[in-house]
Amino acid sequence: MSDLVEFRQQFWRSLAVARKDIRIYYAKGPVIIYGVLMPVFLFLAFTIGRSLPAESMIPGLLGMILFFTATAVSPIVVPWEAQARTLERLMAAPVKLETIIFGDVLASFIFGAGISAVPIIIGLTLGITIASPGILVLAIVLAAFCFAALGNVFSTPPTNTPATVNMIAAGVRLPIVFMSGVFIPLDELPAWGQNIAYASPLTYFIDIARNLMDGQGHLPLVIDFLAIVGFTVVFLIIAMKLHHRTMPRRI
Amino acid sequence: MSVNDKAIEVRNLTKRYDGLTAVDNICFEVRKGELFGFLGPNGAGKTTTVRIITGVIKADDGTALVMGSRAGSLKAKQVAGVVPEMANAYNDLSGWKNLLLMAELYGIASGEAKERGEVLLKDLGLLERKDGLVKTYSKGMKQRLILGMALISDPQILFLDEPTSGLDVQSTRLIKSLIKSLNDKGKTVFLTTHDMDEANQLCDRVAIINKGKIVAIDAPERLRIATSGRRSVEVSFTDSVSVNNLARLPSVNEVQKIGDKYRLYTDAPGDLVVTLVNFSASNKLKIISLNILAPSLEDAFVALTEKEHGYV
Numbered sequence: 427m428s429d430l431v432e433f434r435q436q437f438w439r440s441l442a443v444a445r446k447d448i449r450i451y452y453a454k455g456p457v458i459i460y461g462v463l464m465p466v467f468l469f470l471a472f473t474i475g476r477s478l479p480a481e482s483m484i485p486g487l488l489g490m491i492l493f494f495t496a497t498a499v500s501p502i503v504v505p506w507e508a509q510a511r512t513l514e515r516l517m518a519a520p521v522k523l524e525t526i527i528f529g530d531v532l533a534s535f536i537f538g539a540g541i542s543a544v545p546i547i548i549g550l551t552l553g554i555t556i557a558s559p560g561i562l563v564l565a566i567v568l569a570a571f572c573f574a575a576l577g578n579v580f581s582t583p584p585t586n587t588p589a590t591v592n593m594i595a596a597g598v599r600l601p602i603v604f605m606s607g608v609f610i611p612l613d614e615l616p617a618w619g620q621n622i623a624y625a626s627p628l629t630y631f632i633d634i635a636r637n638l639m640d641g642q643g644h645l646p647l648v649i650d651f652l653a654i655v656g657f658t659v660v661f662l663i664i665a666m667k668l669h670h671r672t673m674p675r676r677i
Numbered sequence: 678m679s680v681n682d683k684a685i686e687v688r689n690l691t692k693r694y695d696g697l698t699a700v701d702n703i704c705f706e707v708r709k710g711e712l713f714g715f716l717g718p719n720g721a722g723k724t725t726t727v728r729i730i731t732g733v734i735k736a737d738d739g740t741a742l743v744m745g746s747r748a749g750s751l752k753a754k755q756v757a758g759v760v761p762e763m764a765n766a767y768n769d770l771s772g773w774k775n776l777l778l779m780a781e782l783y784g785i786a787s788g789e790a791k792e793r794g795e796v797l798l799k800d801l802g803l804l805e806r807k808d809g810l811v812k813t814y815s816k817g818m819k820q821r822l823i824l825g826m827a828l829i830s831d832p833q834i835l836f837l838d839e840p841t842s843g844l845d846v847q848s849t850r851l852i853k854s855l856i857k858s859l860n861d862k863g864k865t866v867f868l869t870t871h872d873m874d875e876a877n878q879l880c881d882r883v884a885i886i887n888k889g890k891i892v893a894i895d896a897p898e899r900l901r902i903a904t905s906g907r908r909s910v911e912v913s914f915t916d917s918v919s920v921n922n923l924a925r926l927p928s929v930n931e932v933q934k935i936g937d938k939y940r941l942y943t944d945a946p947g948d949l950v951v952t953l954v955n956f957s958a959s960n961k962l963k964i965i966s967l968n969i970l971a972p973s974l975e976d977a978f979v980a981l982t983e984k985e986h987g988y989v
């Protein structure tokens with residue numbers, strides 16, 4: 427079988443994995459709570475009482491919702507499957523581990539990218555304008571995929587308790603939100619704050635969104651995009667490597 | 678056995694779990710079309726072996742081939758249907774959706790999958806409930822569905838790890854007869870079980886594994902004969918008799934008291950019957966019942982797994 431044929435087959439099968447995830451895991455309570463409610467409340471908590479203009483608030487809200495929703499499903503799918511004892515069946519199927527992981531990431535990506543429409547619609551009704559909608563869509567797509575891959579890295583510790591994984595994920599997600607210029611634009615951060623911010627993939631997405639909505643970007647768009655792609659590659663490699671090690675220990 | 682006749686070929690397979698050797702340098706072959714039983718007590722290493730052959734975990738040493746392809750490769754997985762031990766279907770999907778998901782993972786065209794799915798669900802007695810969520814199924818229904826999920830890709834070889842454990846008589850019968858008829862149609866079946874009757878009724882050959890090592894591989898019938906030291910005569914008398922007196926009789930290997938009966942293990946059951954009749958006459962006893970028991974597969978199993986080193 428040629429590599430190309432095999433690649434195409436595995437890609438189709440990863441779509442089947444993603445569809446299964448979407449059908450099963452999106453309706454679960456923690457996904458809704460960690461993915462949708464949490465960022466909204468968090469954002470309200472930090473913005474209420476500060477009379478900020480919409481165009482400086484919406485990029486942060488968009489970034490946070492995209493980040494939380496895209497990392498909501500991918501951390502828990504594998505432990506959940508292991509706990510429900512459906513994982514071994516999946517691992518015995520003619521799909522590579524990469525195919526399973528890619529499918530899980532894809533499901534998370536779709537969830538994140540889809541829900542990002544909500545803050546954008548809110549922003550548009552509040553009268554913000556988007557300089558180049560095409561670039562924003564591209565940024566959402568790439569960033570959602572990047573965050574979904576990061577979420578998948580959270581699921582690599584060999585525990586089969588979704589609650590534990592959710593705790594690990596929450597413990598990483600919150601600091602990331604605080605260091606990414608969600609509430610304070612990069613320009614207004616001190617130098618050390620900026621240096622920390624550069625370590626977070628969310629920083630670059632919010633920078634793109636600010637650039638397009640507020641004209642207040644800190645870095646050139648190209649750098650932002652390259653950073654997001656770079657983070658994605660690193661997260662995917664880490665996730666695959668670690669899952670190869672821990673997946674057989676789950677069953 | 679030529680290369681093309683082999684459905685499974687296992688060579689020097691070893692798997693260690695920190696300190697414990699779960700599978701210890703085992704070798705065996707399964708012919709195409711064979712219904713092969715894999716028997717062993719709890720913790721013997723059956724599931725570990727199945728997991729290696731089905732590509733779910735990796736061996737530390739040795740090789741396993743499935744239909745000529747390395748275990749764990751996409752090719753090997755593609756031709757196999759698997760019912761893992763204690764596996765579940767997706768509870769939040771319907772039985773039908775579970776089947777179609779499996780079909781997609783095996784790359785089965787949707788038309789073909791639906792056609793085969795209908796037939797399978799009918800054979801498995803699940804057709805009426807196919808659109809109900811799996812969480813509303815009974816245990817037996819779930820297990821039948823899992824068998825259906827293993828069959829949706831029309832696999833050449835079927836791996837079943839204790840497919841009937843904990844099920845009622847009806848589900849067990851249905852699954853057993855389905856396994857039998859699949860094998861009659863030419864599918865190779867690798868069946869792990871605790872149930873000696875099941876193995877005896879279904880399997881062409883069985884391997885007995887104990888503490889990670891294979892202690893015997895043969896047809897069930899021949900295993901029974903090979904362990905004929907376990908043949909026995911069961912006798913009961915009007916009065917109780919000392920076990921020691923019975924044990925002293927010629928050609929008796931071992932005596933067990935089972936309720937009001939005595940079971941005497943022997944190599945020569947015919948001679949022993951005569952001896953017992955004489956024994957009862959000289960002790961003024963009457964015999965109530967006397968049966969020569971053929972060795973069961975269970976006896977063979979016990980004999981082989983109690984010894985540290987069996988015969989191969």
Ligand SMILES: Nc1ncnc2c1ncn2[C@@H]1O[C@H](COP(=O)(O)OP(=O)(O)OP(=O)(O)O)[C@@H](O)[C@H]1O
Nearest residue numbers: 677694697699717718719720721722723724725726
């Ligand atoms: N993931 C694991 N980690 C550590 N030890 C394991 C693991 N899986 C199996 N073992 C050990 O390996 C040995 C063989 O286990 P295995 O599950 O293969 O037995 P089995 O023959 O299938 O038993 P059963 O009839 O109870 O299903 C056991 O001692 C078990 O405790």
Ligand SMILES: [Mg+2]
Nearest residue numbers: 723724725762
């Ligand atoms: Mg087992």
